[in-house]
Amino acid sequence: MDLIASIAGRVPSRNLHSLVLWQLGVAIVRGDFAEGAILPSDMELLAKFSVSRTVLREALKTLAAKGMIEARARIGTRVLPRARWNLFDADVLAWHFEAGPNVDFLRSVAEVRIGIELESAALAAERRSDEQAAQLVALAGAMGDATTAEEFARADLAFHRAVAEASNNPFMASISTLVEVALTAVFTISSPVSDKMKLAETAAAHGAIAEAIRVRDAAAARDTMRAVISDGFARSAERMGAK
Template identity: 35%
Template sequence: MKPKNVHGNTLDALGEAIIAGRYPPGATVPPEPTLCEEFGVSRTVVREAVKSLVAKGLVSTGPKVGTRVLPSDQWNWFDPDVVAWQSKVGLTREFLRDLQETRRVVEPAAVRMAAERATAQDVAEIEAAYEGMRRAVEEGGDYVTFDLRFHQGLLRASHNRMLVQMSKALSALLRTSFEISTSRKDGPRGSLPLHRAVLDAVAAHDPARAEKSILLLIDSARDDIEAVLGSRRRLPRLNMPATLLRV
């Protein structure tokens, strides 16, 4: 993973502090001189970090009120940095519930469209992603990256421009789900037939079967996540490289 620059490190530190509750909603973030001293950086770096936090919906700024933390329902939960900060601070049941509900709303409709509209090239790309998953299970390797490509391929195959854009936004959230379910023993091996069923239904241009298959896959991932949470095992952190499967 490429190391971050001073701006990136300062942004991460402030973002994590906000999500961890060090600066709760409604609180004022310390003034620039204090932050400069705390992080050992210039005012320019602090200002740029705050601008990024504003863009991500974590804070607002204004004359005489300073920089105030916004409620969490205003944070951009489709932003990869926000998701990574939450992961590093600690994934909550509420966060994971919202993630699974979002998947259940978006993916079945997208996969239904994919089954209606997928081109031969679309199917080939999803097939290639599936093969990467299979090799990772059989030979060891990076399962999560190929799992993510599989689901991104399904959304692209819907040929709906808004869903295609959403696939980029959903990537960080989907990776969260995949990292957790992959951490369960034999989770990836058990999910392979479910992925195959989705792929076969899309390739056969069978929308009803495709929708049913993706719902089974999503619900299986939910069960894996519940099992990992129940085991109280340490959850993966998204600021780390994807977990590699070993055989």
């Protein structure tokens, strides 16, 4: 997960608070503590992590702020339903991939991307500058030159960032930033670098998005973006042994 965080430009902190937060977050996402379950007492958690009460309380407060737990007097700290969790939070997304996402989770990510990135691509086709159009063409080409999953993920992420920026809609760019950890993990899982033909096809598909944006064809930008997202999900699902 450190590699994914690094690709996304998010290097995790290594202080005691972040380590306790990470371990508890992953445990909750993994299901070690089911929805509705009461977490171990503070005394048990303090013994488990060997940290001060202040560090533990800060970690629990952070989890609460992310919608994952809720403290109740005389009851304890309860794990909230997943529907309450802030899935746009970078930590929560990272914990899902650390715990091992299932195909349904990856499908949900793809569906959110379709809901956002198709319109982002269409807006980019209408609003992009000449420099942004040229950048997209170059980034699509760089994807075809990738030799490792890390290089591919970096190039793929840079391309989709650039599409969001070319939309000239600050909300599109902001949403793109929110889900970068998820995108980076998905791009790493779906990387086609082990198959030169598939790598070339993937680069060409991104090139088609870039070309649609360059010629200001919003409909084609939507269609080509949908194809790229759908193909990426299919590769991820296949890698995880699902159809």
